[in-house]
Amino acid sequence: xxxxxxxxxxxxxxxxxxxxxxxxxxxxxxxxxxxxxxxxxxxxxxxxxxxxxxxxxxxxxxxxxxxxxxxxxxxxxxxxxxxxxxxxxxxxxxxxxxxxxxxxxxxxxxxxxxxxxxxxxxxxxxxxxxxxxxxxxxxxxxxxxxxxxxxxxxxxxxxxxxxxxxxxxxxxxxxxxxxxxxxxxxxxxxxxxxxxxxxxxxxxxxxxxxxxxxxxxxxxxxxxxxxxxxxxxxxxxxxxxxxxxxxxxxxxxxxxxxxxxxxxxxxxxxxxxxxxxxxxxxxxxxxxxxxxxxxxxxxxxxxxxxxxxxxxxxxxxxxx
Numbered sequence: 001x002x003x004x005x006x007x008x009x010x011x012x013x014x015x016x017x018x019x020x021x022x023x024x025x026x027x028x029x030x031x032x033x034x035x036x037x038x039x040x041x042x043x044x045x046x047x048x049x050x051x052x053x054x055x056x057x058x059x060x061x062x063x064x065x066x067x068x069x070x071x072x073x074x075x076x077x078x079x080x081x082x083x084x085x086x087x088x089x090x091x092x093x094x095x096x097x098x099x100x101x102x103x104x105x106x107x108x109x110x111x112x113x114x115x116x117x118x119x120x121x122x123x124x125x126x127x128x129x130x131x132x133x134x135x136x137x138x139x140x141x142x143x144x145x146x147x148x149x150x151x152x153x154x155x156x157x158x159x160x161x162x163x164x165x166x167x168x169x170x171x172x173x174x175x176x177x178x179x180x181x182x183x184x185x186x187x188x189x190x191x192x193x194x195x196x197x198x199x200x201x202x203x204x205x206x207x208x209x210x211x212x213x214x215x216x217x218x219x220x221x222x223x224x225x226x227x228x229x230x231x232x233x234x235x236x237x238x239x240x241x242x243x244x245x246x247x248x249x250x251x252x253x254x255x256x257x258x259x260x261x262x263x264x265x266x267x268x269x270x271x272x273x274x275x276x277x278x279x280x281x282x283x284x285x286x287x288x289x290x291x292x293x294x295x296x297x298x299x300x301x302x303x304x305x306x307x308x309x310x311x312x313x314x315x316x317x318x319x320x
Contacts, residue, residue, distance in 0.1 A: 027057060027058055027059045028056070028059065028085050028086075028286065029059040029060075029061065030060055030061070030086045030087070030088060030278070030281065031062075031082070031086070031088070032046050032053070032063070032088045032089075032090070033046075033062075033063045033065060033072065033075050033076065033087065033088070033089050033090065034062075034063070034065065034091065035067065035072060035090065035091040035092060035093065036064070036066060037064040038066070038067070039067075039091070039221070040221065040248060040250075041115075041246055041248075041268075042090050042091045044270040044271055044274070045090035045114045045115065045271070045273055045274040046062060046064075046088075046090045048270070048271040048273075048274030048275050049088045049090070049114070049274035049275065049277055049278050050062050050274075051275075052275040052279065056278070056282065061079065061082070061084060063075045063078075067189070069093060069096050069097075072092065073096070073097050073099075076089075076097055076101070076104070079104075079109075080100065080104050080109060083107065083109070084109060086109065086110045086111070086112070086281045086285055087109060087111045087112070088111075088113075088114065088274070088278065089111065089112075089113045090113075090114050090115070090116070091116055092113050092117075093116070094116055094118065094119035094121075094122065094125075095119075098119065101119050101121035101122060102121045104121065110123050110281060110284065110285050111123060112124065112125070112277045112280055112281055113126065114126045114270075114273050114274060114277050115127060115128075115161055115268075115273065116160070117160040118298035118299065122298075123284065123291055124298050124299055125298060125299055125300070126273045126276050126299075126302065127161075127273075127299045127302070128268050128301065128302055128304040129301055130160075130161045130165060131164060133165065133245060133266045133268070134165030134167070134168030134169065134245070135168045135171070135172060136304075136306060137165065137216070137264075137265075137266045137306075138168060138169045138172040138243075139172060140243055140306060140308070141214050141216055141243040141264075142172070142176055142179055142214075144214070144241040144263065145179065145241055147176055147178055147179060148178040148179060149179060149214065150180050150182045150208075150211055150212045150213060150214075151179060151180070151182065151212055151214040151215060151216055152181070152182055152183050152204050152208060152212050152214075152215045152216075153169060153181050153185070153215070153217075153218075154197060154201060154217040154218060154222040154223075155184055155185065155186050155187065156186070156189075156222070157186060158187070158188075158189035162218040162219055162245075165218050165245055166218055169181070169216055179214075182211060182212055183204045183208060185201055185204055187218075193221075194221070194225055197221075197222050197226070201225065202229055205226075205229055209233075212240065213240055213241065214240055214241040214242070214243070215240060215241070215242045215243075216243055216244070217244035217245075218244070218245065219244060219246050220244045220245065220246035220247070220248060220250075220251045220265055221246070223243075223251070223254075223262055224250065224251075224262075226242060227261050227262050230242070231259060231260070231261065235261060236259075237259065237261055239261065240261060241263045242261045242262050243262075243263055243265070244262070244266075245265060245266040245268065245304075246265060246266075246267070246268055246270075247265050247267025247268055247269075247270075247304075247305075247307055247315070249316070251307070253316065255307065255308060255309060255312045256309070256312050263309075264306060264308035264309075265306075266305070266306055266307075267304060267306070267315065268304050269303075269304075273302055280295075280300065
């Protein structure tokens, strides 16, 4: 009896650290999905989120939907079936993946979006105020034009953020009738979007040569293509006002470059947004803080900042 009691006591003593080691072995597992990693902004969000998660010792499953809605849905299904502890979606499509997001919610897997749009099945979406950002970009361009003259616009309705920016362009123009949008180019949702922009804008530039004072682009990638086309035509900085939205080292370089025609951008803090998503999950899921202490509604807003010649050097130094 005494030997049996001693054996049981020893088993109990050694089982405690074993259980502790087993618990410690389960690291928090987060799935991070980017809609299209070939897009710089998607990659910046996803990579920043992954880095922030790994800095906490979390396990990271990072996926790339490669611009495919079916693949995005499939990858979300995979993460839900894997029963990860949380999911971050960079530039997702909540409407098109509603079933997958609902499944995640039903299985108790919290989801945070970044620049994706709201969903009743997500905790919230980390965003800038696209209405304010779009309006400010347009008003800056009109100010440089003296609120009169013609413009061209490059749009993309396949993303909620860029779509809202385009709607704000239209709204501002209805109140400033001395400015006319001569022609609109709408980018298709395609993996070869750069070729799409190049071909579409090349046609508009040739058709309306000498007839416009400004070009508005819904995101910086479009502006790069347009800038290259304008430079190839021999246009110089100041000939027109070219404004876009996103902000990146390449954009800042072009704003500062005397040969580039990009005038300004609205900087969106993509890396900080990816990091913010991870820290929000940490506070809500790991530390059990109430969701309402992080975001009162479906969005967690961060600020966008206008970058032009007056402040671009500061952003260039930060980007180094």
